[in-house]
Amino acid sequence: MPDTFFQNIGADDLQPITLKKPATAGEIRADLQERIDRAIARNAKLDGCLAPEPRAIPPRDSKAPNWTVDGFPNLPSGCFGDLVKIVDQARLEYELVS
Secondary structure (H helix, E strand, O other): OHHHHOOOOOHHHOOOOOOOEEEOHHHHHHHHHHHHHHHHHHOHHHOOOOOOOOEEOOOOOOOOOOEEOOOOOOOOOOOHHHHHHHHHHHHHHEEEOO
């Protein structure tokens, strides 16, 4: 019976639903610091990196992140790429709320 219900829906019509966790800037920053600390345990060159403060931005569309960061405090040389990956992943997971 379900096959007949969905017979007119093509695979292109189905979009994955991504639910982001709502969080304040402080909660996101704390999660970022935990991720950075775990990365430091694997790679000592990241030692001293601190989580940046998230700030709200208008999203490009309904799926785009609604926050960004304005740099990385205490950034040691050679760590930028690793921290960008951490922040990019968190931006996919969290929606900034006030």
